[in-house]
Amino acid sequence: MMTLASFVALFLLGNLAVAIYATAGGRTAADRMLVALLFGSTGVGILALLSVAVGATGLIDVALVLALLAAVTGIAFARRAWVEEQADDR
Amino acid sequence: MIADWAGGALIVTGALFYFAGTLGLLRFPDVYCRLHALTKADNIGLGCVLLGLALQADSVALACKLVLVWPLVLVATASVSYAIAQRADTLGIEPWKQDPP
Numbered sequence: 001m002m003t004l005a006s007f008v009a010l011f012l013l014g015n016l017a018v019a020i021y022a023t024a025g026g027r028t029a030a031d032r033m034l035v036a037l038l039f040g041s042t043g044v045g046i047l048a049l050l051s052v053a054v055g056a057t058g059l060i061d062v063a064l065v066l067a068l069l070a071a072v073t074g075i076a077f078a079r080r081a082w083v084e085e086q087a088d089d090r
Numbered sequence: 091m092i093a094d095w096a097g098g099a100l101i102v103t104g105a106l107f108y109f110a111g112t113l114g115l116l117r118f119p120d121v122y123c124r125l126h127a128l129t130k131a132d133n134i135g136l137g138c139v140l141l142g143l144a145l146q147a148d149s150v151a152l153a154c155k156l157v158l159v160w161p162l163v164l165v166a167t168a169s170v171s172y173a174i175a176q177r178a179d180t181l182g183i184e185p186w187k188q189d190p191p
Contacts, residue, residue: 004098008105019112030121041132045139052143071166078173
């Protein structure tokens with residue numbers, strides 16, 4: 001079952017890589033922020049899977065920190081950083 | 091043994107939900123729809139993965155810790171999604187509507 005956990009972690013990593021690659025270029029600030037949040041939620045999943053796969057339970061704490069940081073980043077973006085938007089791109 | 095199999099099935103289900111969330115994030119037409127895909131599908135995926143891992147965990151303490159990550163992430167994502175949607179609305183971004191045929 002540990003092999004399953006590492007395989008799913010690899011799948012999630014590929015998922016994340018494709019999302020970052022597809023959005024890294026020309027879309028709006030909000031989309032790039034959403035991919036950063038995707039990094040947060042997928043990262044928590046990957047870290048939890050890895051903590052079981054390699055037996056390092058400390059990785060769950062890292063996952064908790066990542067979840068909190070993603071939340072703080074998202075709110076800081078919405079409150080402070082996102083100030084303008086071109087009329088025609090969503 | 092049954093817990094192991096159920097846990098494995100839950101982990102695979104969670105991976106599929108993650109995939110659906112990423113697909114939605116890349117394909118949906120505007121920021122509100124993308125927010126919806128990101129914050130709902132991904133969180134169900136995370137919940138399934140964590141529940142599956144908890145079913146396979148060696149000790150009860152570890153299982154509880156794994157499952158307790160989920161409520162935290164749910165609360166955090168709900169706040170973030172509200173803040174971003176509110177900001178998008180304030181900036182005057184119109185929600186996407188299907189063109190009439």
